Amino acid sequence: MTIEVQGVRRAFGDVLAVDSISLTAAPGEVTALIGPNGSGKTTLLLMLATLLVPDQGAIRIDGLDPVTQPTEVRARIGWMPDGFGTWDALTVREVLHTVAAAYRIPPDRARARTQELLATVHLEDLGDRRARVLSRGQKQRLGLARALINDPSVLLLDEPASGLDPRSRIELRDVLRALAAQGKTVLVSSHILTELQEVADRAVIVARGRSLQTQRLDDDFVSTGTASWRIDSLDLSRLTDWLADHHVPARRVGGGLTEVEVSGEENAARLLADVVRDGIRVTTFAPSQGALETAYLAATEDRR
Ligand SMILES: Nc1ncnc2c1ncn2[C@@H]1O[C@H](COP(=O)(O)OP(=O)(O)OP(=O)(O)O)[C@@H](O)[C@H]1O
Ligand SMILES: [Mg+2]
Known part of the structure; x- marks a missing residue:
């Protein structure tokens, strides 16, 4: 399920958040979106996640248009925002069950899936803890589990490593590689370039709302680019x-x-x-x- 972005633009009043971004993210690969603060990464991801409409340009996810086919797109994507509210009164497990219910996943399946994902993000011991009391890094990991609940083929992750301790970062890297190996399309924004270099196959560099360059991160690049x-x-x-x-x-x-x-x-x-x-x-x-x-x-x- 390829993500294709062509000449996308989005303004907020007189702030041009995304001026012109074009990129392609392929299945089986981790594509990194990197750029300075305020360069339009989150705005772009929101448009891909059907939560914001572009002013200009075209987005296709597996050939589907998030503007005109949001329901079909949502069924295929997993979205992890850079900071997100959880339902404070719910436990970690209940958060995942609730999200599963929103995707109309049958309760039995939802329970099994929740257990599986709690193991993936190492939150098994905290399943009955209220989401409100989780640390920042634990919340991030819950966010990742939440994004995976519907077994999406396309993952959109906004700064997933922020707030994670070194071990959790390494585990996140392994999770992303494993998802790509299953043939999923992974698009991830981040500032931690040294880590991205190890996890990503391709990096799209953006600045001031424009995509500047797409770089394949193969051995050749690493050995000649340093x-x-x-x-x-x-x-x-x-x-x-x-x-x-x-x-x-x-x-x-x-x-x-x-x-x-x-x-x-x-x-x-x-x-x-x-x-x-x-x-x-x-x-x-x-x-x-x-x-x-x-x-x-x-x-x-x-x-x-
Ligand atoms: N809802 C909004 N209303 C007005 N301006 C906005 C809005 N959302 C974003 N912007 C502006 O658009 C620009 C791009 O913001 P965006 O959040 O997409 O950047 P980013 O690349 O994700 O930055 P960061 O690395 O800090 O997360 C910024 O100048 C921001 O102030
Ligand atoms: Mg951002």
Whole structure:
């Protein structure tokens, strides 16, 4: 179920929230929507989720138009908003049962599905707890379970990782990969580029309401796109002199590390070999910025 967005625009009064966004998200893939605050990501996702009507342009989800066929679209999508109210008086389990009932899922099936999803998002122990008392991260996980209740083929997730602790983030990543492996179309907005690089197949960069660039995040991109590396040595002053002598752009950063600008893994490997060959004892050598971060910063440079 492909998501196709063509030239979509949406204004709120005189604020042009989405100016012109076009993108395609394919089944079996995780597509990331990245862009600065206020660049129109949430507005776009709301339009995809049938909750807001575009002023211009076309959206198709599995060929269906959210404007004219909202019921059909809603049956196919799972939507996780970036912050959402839960029904405070209900328990976690009751929240999921209520959402299931809204999708007309029979009670038996709803109970089984709820149990399954509580396990997926690791909220089994909190099933009988009132949703109101959940922590922020636990609420996020309930939001994900809620988005999955109707077994949607298209998932629209707005900042799903926000508020999650490191373990929950890794688990979220695994859940998203597993959903894509089942052939679902996953579109996820986020600011955490290093994590997105590991989970997403494709990234759509937006700024000021416009889609700027779509980047495939394959091995080639990662190995050629990384542009800066961090290096630490037991012989710091010798390292500094060596870099200066060899005209390698470098600057000191925190933790005794030096950041060097070298494009691509090939050149980085060569630099490391040369430094070591000249007897400088290197203790750390690692990418300091992911390739996606580099692409994002370059694309949005003049658009803050
Ligand atoms: N209902 C609204 N009324 C007026 N302006 C709005 C409304 N919703 C969004 N905007 C404006 O539209 C722009 C895009 O907002 P949007 O929430 O889509 O950005 P975003 O990319 O999701 O940002 P963030 O990364 O902070 O979540 C912003 O300038 C915002 O102030
Ligand atoms: Mg947003």
